[in-house]
Amino acid sequence: MREFAARFIRSPEGVAGLVLTTCLLAMALSAPYLFPRDPLSIVGRPLLAPFADPAFPLGTDRLGRDVLAGLMHGARTSLLVGISAAVVAILAGAIVGTLAGFSSGWFDEALMRVVDAFQIVPGFLLALAFVSVMGASLPLIVLAIALGAWTGPARLARAEVLSIRERDYVAAAWVIGMHPLEIAFKEVLPNALPPVLALVSVIVAGAVLTEAALSFLGLGDPNIVTWGSMIAEGRNVLRTAPFLSIVPGLGLVAMVLGVYLLGEGLVEALARRRIRQ
Amino acid sequence: MHRALKLVRRRALSSIPVLLIVVTGTFFLLESATGDAVDAYLVSLGGGDAELARNLRETYGLDQSAWSRLWLYVSALARFDLGWSVAFNRPILDVILERLPNTLLLMGSATALAFLLGSLLGIVAGARPGSGVDRLLSVGSLALYAVPSFWLGLVLILLFAVQLRWFPTAGIESIASGKSGFDRAVDIARHLVLPVCALGFIYLALFLRMMRAGMAEIWRQDFVLAARAKGLARRRIVLRHIARNALLPLVTMLGLQAAAMLGGSVVIESVFAIPGFGRLAQEAVAARDAPLLMGIIVMSAILVILVNLLIDLAYAALDPRVGQGERRT
Numbered sequence: 048m049r050e051f052a053a054r055f056i057r058s059p060e061g062v063a064g065l066v067l068t069t070c071l072l073a074m075a076l077s078a079p080y081l082f083p084r085d086p087l088s089i090v091g092r093p094l095l096a097p098f099a100d101p102a103f104p105l106g107t108d109r110l111g112r113d114v115l116a117g118l119m120h121g122a123r124t125s126l127l128v129g130i131s132a133a134v135v136a137i138l139a140g141a142i143v144g145t146l147a148g149f150s151s152g153w154f155d156e157a158l159m160r161v162v163d164a165f166q167i168v169p170g171f172l173l174a175l176a177f178v179s180v181m182g183a184s185l186p187l188i189v190l191a192i193a194l195g196a197w198t199g200p201a202r203l204a205r206a207e208v209l210s211i212r213e214r215d216y217v218a219a220a221w222v223i224g225m226h227p228l229e230i231a232f233k234e235v236l237p238n239a240l241p242p243v244l245a246l247v248s249v250i251v252a253g254a255v256l257t258e259a260a261l262s263f264l265g266l267g268d269p270n271i272v273t274w275g276s277m278i279a280e281g282r283n284v285l286r287t288a289p290f291l292s293i294v295p296g297l298g299l300v301a302m303v304l305g306v307y308l309l310g311e312g313l314v315e316a317l318a319r320r321r322i323r324q
Numbered sequence: 325m326h327r328a329l330k331l332v333r334r335r336a337l338s339s340i341p342v343l344l345i346v347v348t349g350t351f352f353l354l355e356s357a358t359g360d361a362v363d364a365y366l367v368s369l370g371g372g373d374a375e376l377a378r379n380l381r382e383t384y385g386l387d388q389s390a391w392s393r394l395w396l397y398v399s400a401l402a403r404f405d406l407g408w409s410v411a412f413n414r415p416i417l418d419v420i421l422e423r424l425p426n427t428l429l430l431m432g433s434a435t436a437l438a439f440l441l442g443s444l445l446g447i448v449a450g451a452r453p454g455s456g457v458d459r460l461l462s463v464g465s466l467a468l469y470a471v472p473s474f475w476l477g478l479v480l481i482l483l484f485a486v487q488l489r490w491f492p493t494a495g496i497e498s499i500a501s502g503k504s505g506f507d508r509a510v511d512i513a514r515h516l517v518l519p520v521c522a523l524g525f526i527y528l529a530l531f532l533r534m535m536r537a538g539m540a541e542i543w544r545q546d547f548v549l550a551a552r553a554k555g556l557a558r559r560r561i562v563l564r565h566i567a568r569n570a571l572l573p574l575v576t577m578l579g580l581q582a583a584a585m586l587g588g589s590v591v592i593e594s595v596f597a598i599p600g601f602g603r604l605a606q607e608a609v610a611a612r613d614a615p616l617l618m619g620i621i622v623m624s625a626i627l628v629i630l631v632n633l634l635i636d637l638a639y640a641a642l643d644p645r646v647g648q649g650e651r652r653t
Contacts, residue, residue, distance in 0.1 A: 164345035167628040168621055171587030172605055176350070176617055179609040180357040195587075256472050260591045263474050264606060278475055289482050296475035303470035 054316040061312015067305025071298075075126045078119035086116040086272045094288055108277070108291050109284055118298055121274040125255050125302055128189055132254035133247055135193035140200025141236060141243055147201070148208030148239075149231040159205070162198045170195020174257060178266045185268055188261065192254045199250070200243045207239035245317075248310020252303045259299055274299050328637055335636060339629045346625045347401065351394050354614040362386060364612035365410050384408065397618075406619035411611035416619040420601065424623075426496055427593070427600035431585055433516060434524030435578065442528040443567075443574060446535020450570070451562045453540045461532065469529040473588050477522035477595040484518060491517050494597035519596040523588055527581060531574055538570030572643060579635035583628045 055061050084090070093111040095103055105114040147158040165173075170192075177191040211217065212235055220230045261267055262275030269276075274295035281291025362380045366372045381387045385396060400407065406416040449461040485493040492498070497512045542548060543566065551561045590602035597603075601620070608616040 160342055161345055163342045164349065164625075167342065167583060167625045167632075168346055168350075169583045169587030169590075169624055169628070171584075171590055172621055172624055175590065175605060175609060176353060176621060179612075179617070180354060252470070259472055260474055264591065264594060266609070278478065282478060285478060285482060286486055292475070292478050293482075296472065296479070299472050299475060300467070300470050303472075304467060307466060307470060 051316055055312055058312045058315050060308045061315065064305050064308025064310070064312055067301055068309050071122050071126065071302050071305060074119050075123040078116075078123050082113070082116035082119055084116070086120040087112060087270070090116075094284065096288075097290055097294075105294060106288075106290065108280055109288075114277075114291065114294060117272045117277050118274075118295060120272045121277060121295060122298060122302070124185075124271055124273045125258065125299070128185065128192065128258040129251045129255040129302075129306070131189045132192040132196060132258075133250040135189060136196035136250055136254075137200045137243060137247065139193065140197040140202075141204045141240060142232075143197070144201040144204025144206075144243075145208050145231050145236045145239060148205035149212055149227070149235060155205075162201050165194070165198045168195075171257060171260065174261060175264075175266065178261060183266055183268050185271065188258060188267065191261075192257045195257070196250050196253060199246055203243050203246065204236075204239050207242055208235055211235050211238050245310075245314050248306050248313075252306045252310075255299065255302055255306070328640060331636060331640055332633065335629075335633050343622075343625060343629070344398070347398060347622055348394065350618050350621045351397065352390070354618055355390050357612075357614060362410070384410070401622065406622065407615045409613055409616045409619075411608070411613040411616060416616055419604065419616065420619060420623050423599060423601045423604045426598055427586075427589055427602060429512075430516065430519055430523060430589055430592070430598065430600060433520040434527065434585065437520055437524040438527035438531055439574070439578065442531025443535050443571060445528075446532045446539070446570075447562065447567045449532065450536040450539030450543075450566070451558075453536075453543060458536070462536065465529040465532040468525055469533070471526065473522050473526055474591040474595050476525060477519065477592055480518045480522055481595075491515070496598050496600075519592050519598060522595070523585070523592045526588075527585065530581070531577070534574055534577060535567075535570055538573055539566050542566045542569050572639070575635060575639055575642065579632040582631040583624075586624050586627065 055065075078086075089111045090113050091100070091103055091107045091111050093107055093109055095107040095111075097106040097114070098104065099106065103113050103115065105118065107113060108117070143158055143162070147155045147162075173195050174188075174191040177194060178188060181187045181191070208231075217230060217234055220234050225234075258267070258273065259275035259278070262273040263279045265276075265279060267273050267276055277295040278292045281288065281293075281295070285292060362377055362384065365380065366377060378387070385393060388396075397407070404417065406420070408414075409416045409419050412419050445461055445465075449458045452458060481493050484490045492515050496515050497503075497508065498515075503511050539562075548561060548565060551565050556565075586602070589600065590605050592598075593600045593603040594606055601624075605617065605620045607613075608620060
């Protein structure tokens with residue numbers, strides 16, 4: 048573990064990613080303590096410029112809402128949705144991929160055609176349709192985003208399972224009479240998971256971007272502040288108060304970049320270990 | 325040629341069950357919504373009695389069971405009939421086909437920009453792995469890859485349309501300009517510059533990174549060593565031996581990204597007020613026009629299948645090993 052940390056620190060990308068994500072995580076976690084009021088409540092004069100009033104360091108929006116409070120609480124929503132959607136997508140993908148790879152035959156064929164079907168429909172359109180039908184609460188948005196993201200993990204898990212199921216310890220599990228489902232989920236799935244986990248950072252980043260785009264189009268939960276909805280709100284006064292759109296956008300860039308870099312650093316550190324072995 | 329025909333036939337046949345899954349899944353997803361198009365229509369009328377609602381549902385076939393309507397939908401789809409849009413009061417296929425050219429133009433231009441510039445910069449970066457230029461391009465492309473396209477669109481509007489006034493802020497062409505022929509093409513091109521950049525830059529970064537990574541991989545292979553041992557010029561090795569081999573995976577990526585790009589155009593068309601296919605999806609959601617939304621999803625699936633077929637054909641032409649009786653997995 049210590050050796051792994053040493054390898055990780057040597058990659059500048061990974062360290063930069065770690066710093067960025069830690070800062071954003073700190074923002075997200077401290078938001079309810081530093082800004083206990085609802086970030087959607089009106090607190091001051093509307094359209095106050097940044098750095099003009101020490102009470103509102105980043106100014107206020109069209110309705111007089113604190114931009115800094117929105118930014119902090121928005122980090123919370125963004126991270127929460129991004130991570131939850133990735134967890135759901137990877138779990139669902141791993142389960143489907145394991146079932147497909149382990150069963151083979153017509154069941155495998157059918158499951159993979161379903162994966163194909165999800166892959167040819169643009170994920171964003173699917174999320175749009177899902178949210179418009181089911182409603183826009185946070186758990187449903189997570190589900191909508193996961194709908195478009197689980198196919199990658201499913202394909203990868205299936206490919207892993209196809210090679211793992213031929214190993215000796217799986218044969219041994221058959222011989223001692225374990226139930227096929229027990230073999231699939233207790234013996235095969237845990238071993239198929241590591242390569243799938245390499246996708247985490249890409250999926251989290253994609254989910255953050257999808258959530259932002261959905262709320263930018265006004266399809267997010269209207270009672271929760273998000274960076275996407277802040278950008279959409281600022282768009283109405285783009286010419287006179289561009290910072291209202293630019294500031295939350297920079298937050299998005301920092302978060303997506305941080306997650307990518309962190310993921311890249313981790314994968315690199317892991318790969319170096321494998322080479323050495 | 326014979327090989328290409330076989331490829332087309334096999335892909336068309338294998339696409340049918342997948343398309344059926346898409347249709348069935350979308351159908352039942354939209355079916356689970358509370359309220360239907362008739363409800364939405366009555367709301368827009370300002371209300372109506374039960375008699376009118378019943379008559380309307382009978383006219384549109386909404387009074388039948390879900391399975392029989394699904395069957396009707398699929399059999400109509402086989403005749404290229406996507407149904408009737410309540411919001412537009414026109415056949416859905418007509419509405420979609422009217423919007424599609426704008427989106428295809430936007431996507432085609434963005435793809436061309438991303439592919440050409442991305443692979444070119446990728447070659448520049450990959451020609452000398454680890455050099456200063458390589459580091460700069462790698463970091464820059466990663467940063468670009470993290471920028472949300474709709475936000476990039478707003479920033480581009482702010483810089484190049486509001487501040488510098490180089491390009492128009494929105495739309496696909498000047499309204500009622502009376503331009504035609506070449507002037508009109510120039511007008512449309514000027515309107516497309518910013519949205520194409522906003523949509524294409526993220527893929528530019530992706531292609532750059534893929535090209536660079538592919539080239540770094542090939543640098544280590546034996547035939548490159550052999551080429552260097554022969555004393556070939558570096559430029560020739562980079563262009564003829566390395567870049568050519570690294571280009572093929574990018575062609576595959578082009579197909580994989582088709583669906584994502586179609587999804588991305590929804591937001592970009594909304595930012596730049598382009599009356600395209602993606603904006604239609606948003607309008608369908610706003611008008612609660614489920615049949616239209618269904619038609620859009622089915623049509624986008626067909627579009628993605630077609631793009632991938634084209635790419636497979638291109639791939640078969642580029643790589644003679646493809647299509648020799650291998651089975652798709």
